Amino acid sequence: MIKINKSTFIMILYFVFLLLPIYWLLNMSFKTNQEILSTFSLWPSEFTFDNYIVIFSDPSWYGGYVNSITYVVLNTIISLAVAIPAAYAFSRYTFMGDKHLFFWLLTNRMAPPAVFALPFFQLYSSVGLFDTHIAVALAHTLFNVPLAVWILEGFMRGVPKEIDETAYIDGYSFFKFFGKIFMPLIASGIGVAAFFCFMFSWVELLLSRTLTSVDAKSIAATMTRTASASGLDWGVLAAAGVLTIIPGALVIYFVRNHIAKGFALGRV
């Protein structure tokens, strides 16, 4: 049951603060551009789905979403694929230069994307990967891989080495042990890492805009290109914005139970 007390009241005030701008966006997305520019109202006087229809029917709009989801998923897969073995190594072994490597990895998370904008542009152009999904996916690994390694290492440290050793004694090969025993144990860690990879890749603008132009243009780039022209179609822009919030909202809803646990253990 929901207890009503001072804390609840304060939380609700905070909710109002957080939800008001989002509500406003929602509000605008259901108005025609005319109505937006002519009258000011807290809800649409003429409720319309037109803006959304534009997005779903115009390839230059919905393509943006498809592109974004594509490179985000690619990035998550790649990041996890390389981070998992590396995290395992860091959690179980010491080796020459291990501490320095770990630190260097962390520094990449701290790198200002602005510093890499131009170099990436030149790098990916020179290998013919400009305007591809894989380019953005790879570019985002710059900050997602260190994060994934960091989170996963934290979770893996919580699994005692004795479990590895027992598996080997029981006759498991390394790969069998890893797949059948180890991965299930760190499943929530993988979930948390995947969540953050998704989050940071999905929300990023600078690199995704720099590295794409037509074929792999992200929705963020599409929206900002629209916004830099004058004579804006606010309604469509608002609808586009609302649609970008939905994947995020869905993801939070599904991982809500792991969020607090993951934050504490995963040392974001």
Place this chain on the structure above:
Amino acid sequence: MKKTQNQKAWFMVLPVLILVAFSAIIPMMTVVNYSVQDTFGNNEFFWVGLEWFEEVLHSERIHDALWRQILFTVIILAIEIPLGIFMALHMPKKNGLWTSICLVVVALPLLIPWNVVGTIWQIFGRIDIGLLGYTLDQLGISYNYTQDTFDAWFTIIIMDVWHWTSLVLLLSYAGLRSIPDAYYQAAKIDQASRWSVFRYIELPKMKGVLIIAILLRFMDSFMIYTEPFVVTGGGPGNATTFLSIDLVKMAIGQFDLGPAAAFSLIYFLVILLVSWVFYTTMVNMDKENE
């Protein structure tokens, strides 16, 4: 857990190394390259040594951007950290429907693409079509974030607080949730005041996550680009041109590769320094806990 020595572990780390090397080292080499060269055009470069670095370090434009950045970072830290902690203290402590609702609503701003955050506030602050702008205008307060410096700063700051306080909140909350009930019970028995409970039990136990929150917010605010860019484009004039915005302008806008590269390296070095502090603090904290 005692780790075993095993040089073969390098094989497991190799994929990460190759990937990040490709993503980080090669571009960095390009940057270093540009930072010590100049061009006549037509892709002809010649060595100029540390000239660009000198120019950047003495550049008034960059100094201004740096001061703006520092001011911005200080302000948002001063607001977001206490606010995040305060809200975390009011989050429900037991699992249930209300807790789920709280977590979802609180986390929402964090998952919105940064440009959409910018767009939301760009709209929200307009006098003609935005709730905030319209309301302020109706109240007789003059408010125009595209032309007035104070309004521009105000808008960007409140946008950042709206966007990122939840991160501080969620981290602090995770720290709070890890405190065993017995501490609160003992405090009750000792007749401790609410403030004492915060000062002697909650704050010390949240120290770890708070350090992470502060440093993360410091780093990310120091690198901020998208949100202010969408709302004000760096304006009015230079009023909200923070370091990253200035750098991108230089590199991609003006194609001043030399200065941009030198600037990049210095920028990166500053962040590296703070990372090092971050890392050392965390390692010491982990040692304390073991």
Place this chain on the structure above:
Amino acid sequence: MAKITLSTLAHSYLDNPKSDDDYALKPIDHIWEDGAAYALLGPSGCGKTTLLNIISGLLKPSSGKILFDDFDVTDNDTSTRNIAQVFQFPVVYDTMTVKENLAFPLKNRGLDADYIEKRVSEIAKMISLDDILDKKTNGLTADVKQKISLGRGLVREDVNAILFDEPLTVIDPKMKWELRTQLKAIHQKLGHTMIYVTHDQTEALTFADKVIVMSDGEVVQIGTPTELFEKPEHTFVGYFIGSPGMNIIPAKVNGHKAIIGDHEIILNDTYGKLDGKVELGIRPEFIKFSDDPNALPITINRIEDVGHYKIARTRFQNHDINIIINEGDDFSKDMHGIIFDTEKINIYENDWRVDP
């Protein structure tokens, strides 16, 4: 110090308890005498922590009343009941020094600084913390931290009772003994009402004047350690206390004879008619091996050497019987008979002890 009365106190964690099983704590009436040291003994889940939390006020009972010195405190908050509690793991204020920790409860009550200073050093000396008063607490060992926890309870002169919830759980075995001794000494010196929850019978039997044994939410027996040992009221008590526990063998009881299997034992007392499950209980300490032809015939499974005594694991028909063989006792491996000390035999009907 106070007398604590439990009046038909019961607790269920469910909103609508329907049967006995829904109760974590079944109805209990008991008076805790002022100044006595009690142990609440029982296995995990028997309800002892529930009971302790009700007494301290951290939990409100779903039915019944609790009184301190005849004042109804059932609805009172923990802070007004003036009790002290020591938890399973040390709860100290890490950022404060030992001295500040001990002074904390007194400061919160707004007492005079001089008085606080005096009182803190008095108590610190009593629990041998006086040489580390100015040290910060977060580097100290678990046993010292528990003493600090205890100290915070002792500094308040008017504390009604001190409650301990399995406080030695995280302490090293060597320190456990020392701490137990110190606790007993403190009790003897200061005379607080102390209630000590534990699942360790050694702790309970050495600490308490009176032991309350609980099982499944019910109080099964209240008595001195000796009473619990010699006359367990319930087979559970017999089995739980003692190492190994009491031997409980199904028997037919007829007047002053007990028949186990086909063997007859003459009892010291005469019993009336008994219904239901009838059992004979005898502790391993009170059984001896014998060559006497009338002895109960058993086969020896194995002998365990525990140091200065041995445990014989034997079998009679299909019942296990344990026997403790002391150093001076008459014993050889080919002895096949055992004799019970008839004075120490207890008869149980449906798990409850029958008075002859």
